[in-house]
Structure formats: C-alpha cells, structure tokens
Amino acid sequence: MGLRCGIVGLPNVGKSTLFNAISSAKAESANYPFCTIEPNVGVVTVPDDRLQILEELVHPERVLPTIIEFVDIAGLVKGASKGEGLGNKFLANIREVDAIIHVIRCFDDPNIVHVAGGVDPVFDKDVIDTELQIKDLESVDKKIQKVERTAKAGDAKAKKELASLQKFKAHLEDGKNARSLDVTEEDLEAVEDLKLLTIKPVIYAANVDEASINSGNQFVDALKEHVKDENAEVVVISAAIESQIAEIEDEEEKQMFLEEYGLKESGLNKLIRASYSILNLITYFTAGVKEVRAWTIQKGWKAPAAAGVIHSDFEKGFIRAEVIKLKDYQEFKSEAKIKEAGKMAVEGKEYVVQDGDIMHFRFNV
Ligand SMILES: Nc1ncnc2c1ncn2[C@@H]1O[C@H](COP(=O)(O)OP(=O)(O)OP(=O)(O)O)[C@@H](O)[C@H]1O
Ligand SMILES: [Mg+2]
Numbered sequence: 001m002g003l004r005c006g007i008v009g010l011p012n013v014g015k016s017t018l019f020n021a022i023s024s025a026k027a028e029s030a031n032y033p034f035c036t037i038e039p040n041v042g043v044v045t046v047p048d049d050r051l052q053i054l055e056e057l058v059h060p061e062r063v064l065p066t067i068i069e070f071v072d073i074a075g076l077v078k079g080a081s082k083g084e085g086l087g088n089k090f091l092a093n094i095r096e097v098d099a100i101i102h103v104i105r106c107f108d109d110p111n112i113v114h115v116a117g118g119v120d121p122v123f124d125k126d127v128i129d130t131e132l133q134i135k136d137l138e139s140v141d142k143k144i145q146k147v148e149r150t151a152k153a154g155d156a157k158a159k160k161e162l163a164s165l166q167k168f169k170a171h172l173e174d175g176k177n178a179r180s181l182d183v184t185e186e187d188l189e190a191v192e193d194l195k196l197l198t199i200k201p202v203i204y205a206a207n208v209d210e211a212s213i214n215s216g217n218q219f220v221d222a223l224k225e226h227v228k229d230e231n232a233e234v235v236v237i238s239a240a241i242e243s244q245i246a247e248i249e250d251e252e253e254k255q256m257f258l259e260e261y262g263l264k265e266s267g268l269n270k271l272i273r274a275s276y277s278i279l280n281l282i283t284y285f286t287a288g289v290k291e292v293r294a295w296t297i298q299k300g301w302k303a304p305a306a307a308g309v310i311h312s313d314f315e316k317g318f319i320r321a322e323v324i325k326l327k328d329y330q331e332f333k334s335e336a337k338i339k340e341a342g343k344m345a346v347e348g349k350e351y352v353v354q355d356g357d358i359m360h361f362r363f364n365v
Helices: 015-029 049-058 087-095 121-152 156-173 185-194 218-226 239-247 251-260 267-278 303-308 312-316 326-332 335-340
Strands: 003-008 041-045 062-064 067-072 099-105 202-207 233-237 281-287 291-298 318-324 345-347 358-363
Touching: 003 015, 003 087, 003 267, 015 041, 015 067, 015 239, 015 267, 049 062, 049 281, 049 291, 049 326, 087 121, 099 121, 099 267, 121 156, 121 185, 121 218, 156 185, 202 218, 202 267, 218 233, 233 239, 233 267, 239 251, 239 267, 267 281, 291 303, 303 312, 303 318, 303 358, 312 318, 312 358, 318 326, 326 335
Parallel strands: 003 067, 003 099, 062 291, 099 202, 202 233, 281 358
Antiparallel strands: 041 067, 281 291, 318 345, 318 358
16 A cells, blocks of 8 residues: 655666665664565655644554655666666566666765766666666566557547557657656556556655755756756655765754754655655544544545544445644544634545545445
C-alpha cells in the first residue's frame, strides 16, 4: 500500500550513502507494523506536525504516521538495458516503484572516482535516461508488434491503440522521456500495462558537498538549466550531511545541527515533500481514542476511494463520511463540541477529500 520511491543513478554518486542515512532514520518508526522488507528497502515515516496537534487533542493509545519506502537500486551503468552490469534485474526493480529519485553527483572530490572521468551532471543524467528510454522502447515495440496484427485486421480499437503506441515510440526514439510526451487518456491507457520506466515521475537529487548545501554550485546550476523544461523537481541534498543527521537521535540536537548548516529541515524531509508533490498526494486523518492515524491518498479522490485505503469493505459498503476540519478541532477541542457548533459536515459519495480532513466513515457490509 505504501508509497515506493526508487533511488537510481550512476555508480559512486552517493546513492548508498543517502539510502543508508534514510534507513537508519527508520528507528523513529519502531512501533509501525511493518511487513517483511528486503535489505535494499528502507522505510521512513512521513513527518506531519498535524499528527502531534491531534495527539494532544485526542490522547490516543497510539499515533501512526504514513510511511514511504525507499529502494536502493544499484547497478545502473551505460549498457544496463543490454544486460550490462546487473542491468535487467535492476531495471525490473525500477518498474515496481511509484516515483524515481535520480541521484546526480554534484560534488567534486578527486579522491572519489567518477565512472566517466569528470563531474558532469548533465552527461550523467543523460546516460541514465538513455538506458531507461532504450528499455521503454523495447516494451513499446513489443506491444506494437502484437497490436499491429489486430489493427491490420480492421479492429478500430486496436488502430487507436497502435496510433498511441507509435506516438510514444517516436518520442522515445527522439531521446525523450515518456513523461514529457503530450498525452490523452487513450494514450495513457495504451501503455498502462507496460509500466514504462521513463513515464514515472522523477525527482533529481543533486548531491552536493557540505559547503554547497546552501549556496549551491556550478554543477547544480548546470543541472537545473538542463531540466528546466521537464517540470521536474530538483532537490539539493548532501548525502554526507544526511548520514550525519541520521546518527543524531535526539530531536533537539538534530535541530541544532541543522541550524548550524543554516538548514530548516533535513534532505530526507525535502525528498519526502517532493515525492508527495510530484505524485499529487495528500493526507487525511482518522482520530479516535485507540488510534490517531494519517492516510495517504491522491488529490481529487472521492470519499469512498479514500475510505478504501483503510479497508476495501469501507469502500464497498460506503454510506457517508463525517468530516471535521483540523482548525475546528483546534478551536472546539472535542467531537461533541464540534457537533454542537454544527462544524461536523456529513458528506456523501461525491465528496472530494481535502488535505488535512479528519474523516469518520460510516459503512455497511
Ligand atoms: N555529498 C557528498 N559529498 C562528499 N562525498 C560524498 C557525498 N555523497 C557521497 N559521497 C562519497 O562518495 C562515495 C560514493 O558514495 P556511495 O557509495 O554512496 O555511491 P553509490 O552511488 O551507492 O555507488 P554504487 O553505485 O557503486 O553503489 C563515498 O565515498 C561517499 O562517502
Ligand atoms: Mg551503492
């Protein structure tokens, strides 16, 4: 159910350093009921100040934040699409993620070997992109071959599908990522089953040295300029700083450490926020004495779909939702008082859940 982000990038750019920092941050989430996690998957809880506000108001037995999984996908080198390195296995790993975090080396250190000779973020990015595009092109070509037969036999639906597939093919052959193609609903449907790699939303994580974390550097500038038409997020982080942050357990100490660097929040938090934003995600809450809990949904989801994140029965048997706004909870302090003040809305199947809503679902199975 949780959101999954895959960390990709050329060798030696700082993926594992970042991943290890992320993984040790998971200590905070010790009371979360996790399923079994593979060694290259790190789980972190999504920080949300609103959970604390609710905790103080409701005094629940436990508080459960939402989680994000980060997957360390090593081994992407030039030629990966041809099975070079550990190519295919890792490409398969990328297929299963919701978003890609593309780590790009933006630090200069003569002691750390760069696979292609010098630090060149634009070149690096294009190497990875090309490998992913080649793989996507293979998937699209395979499907074209299948659909062509049916289309030639005169099937109207297949003809449309073929046109959509060819649009993607031309775009990929042009050296572009599928995500930048201007598409219709039909186009998207035609490639849905292919799980294209370059259609997934991407965050570029510009990995800088400690000294450049605030000022940036020429590498970050070059990268930003290069991707400016992609509508993608560039997050400046320093894996080196992140691994130090991860070692600090005390919250106050952590805050002091960040302040020393002039930072408002950790790079991990920046990545989490960026992931929510590119995936169009929002959070709603359930608040009871047993449990206060955050749930992740997509912006625009109606109440029954949002309820389905908790349990499929909630969606199937959905009757109505009682909705409280956080600011009303803060003002009136208890559910009874909120009701008295007429601030609890009763909403039906068409209600579009808003970020921060406190929901109570009525259902019938
Ligand atoms: N922001 C940074 N500033 C300075 N050095 C860094 C930074 N990030 C990572 N490094 C250093 O770069 C080296 C390579 O990092 P790391 O092992 O994390 O790369 P990787 O991308 O996981 O490589 P591989 O693909 O080979 O697994 C390490 O020595 C690490 O300490
Ligand atoms: Mg590594």
